[in-house]
Amino acid sequence: xxxxxxxxxSWYLKKNKMSLFHLPVWFISLFRRKAxxxxxxxxxxxxxxxxxxxxxxxxxxxxxxxxxxxxVYTKVDQGEIFLVDKKEVTQPKVLDRFQLExxxxxxxxxxxxxxxxxxxxxxxxxxxxxxxxxxx
Amino acid sequence: xxxxTMVVITLLFSACYLxxxxxxxxxxxxxxxxxNDIETESVAESTQRSTKVLVAETSKYREKLKEYLxxxxxxxxxxEFLEREGSDVGVTVKIESVVPSALTTEDVEELRLSIKxxxxxxxxxxxxxxxxxxxxxxxxxxxxxxxxxxxxDGPWSVQAVLVVLKEK
Numbered sequence: 001x002x003x004x005x006x007x008x009x010s011w012y013l014k015k016n017k018m019s020l021f022h023l024p025v026w027f028i029s030l031f032r033r034k035a036x037x038x039x040x041x042x043x044x045x046x047x048x049x050x051x052x053x054x055x056x057x058x059x060x061x062x063x064x065x066x067x068x069x070x071x072v073y074t075k076v077d078q079g080e081i082f083l084v085d086k087k088e089v090t091q092p093k094v095l096d097r098f099q100l101e102x103x104x105x106x107x108x109x110x111x112x113x114x115x116x117x118x119x120x121x122x123x124x125x126x127x128x129x130x131x132x133x134x135x136x
Numbered sequence: 137x138x139x140x141t142m143v144v145i146t147l148l149f150s151a152c153y154l155x156x157x158x159x160x161x162x163x164x165x166x167x168x169x170x171x172n173d174i175e176t177e178s179v180a181e182s183t184q185r186s187t188k189v190l191v192a193e194t195s196k197y198r199e200k201l202k203e204y205l206x207x208x209x210x211x212x213x214x215x216e217f218l219e220r221e222g223s224d225v226g227v228t229v230k231i232e233s234v235v236p237s238a239l240t241t242e243d244v245e246e247l248r249l250s251i252k253x254x255x256x257x258x259x260x261x262x263x264x265x266x267x268x269x270x271x272x273x274x275x276x277x278x279x280x281x282x283x284x285x286x287x288x289d290g291p292w293s294v295q296a297v298l299v300v301l302k303e304k
Contacts, residue, residue: 054142061146065153072157082164086172089179095190100197107204111271118224118266126257128283128291 204272205244206302214272214300218251227255227263227290237299248277249298255290264294273301 075081206214222229230252237246278297
């Protein structure tokens, strides 16, 4: 930026007791200051002011561009933007080992019961044959 | 003139900036897509590896479990087994019908057996117990116990419907 403009700007800020945060206000005031008649913007009447407006505009645009670039760079670097959604992976049905062991153990115990019943006859009475009970 | 030049230059730079921005966006999306693909492949590979280990570890259990299904070509020997068990405990067994049941998957099917067994009470009850405890994936669906006046194979007879799982 031109040294004269910088000096003028800092003088303007000091005179109006403003800080850097007042830059947007000052920027808008540049357009409004010399508005006359129907035309609000009057380029060509005061070259000094026109230059200041141009420089200020480009300064603001450059600042926004740099800010945006830093923002985008940081986001891209951290992998936070421009990401593609993950595809949902369908998990195959995995064999449940615990269930398998439980099932095998169930059949083993059933097999033992089967063999035990085969070896040992049941103690059961024919319900058709009446049982004679001794009298008390 | 100077103003127009500056505007043109600004527009040019804006276009360049937009072009670069879109290029960065496209490249980043491509990288993200590739990273996702790698992650998916990595997950699939690790799942496959763990499944292989699981299959190897459970092979003995699966072999054992297979013994509790009626084999693919063992239907006849299973029927003979039922008759033999009946004669071992002292009942006369007659397999009246064998029909495939509703459940059929690509690996297994169900067989529905209608069994009639007759003999003395204790033996018939014992045989019913054996049917219940068969070392196969089976269940008793119906059981009708009756007594007859005729002295044929025995006074007591049982009509059972047994459903058993068979390999296809």
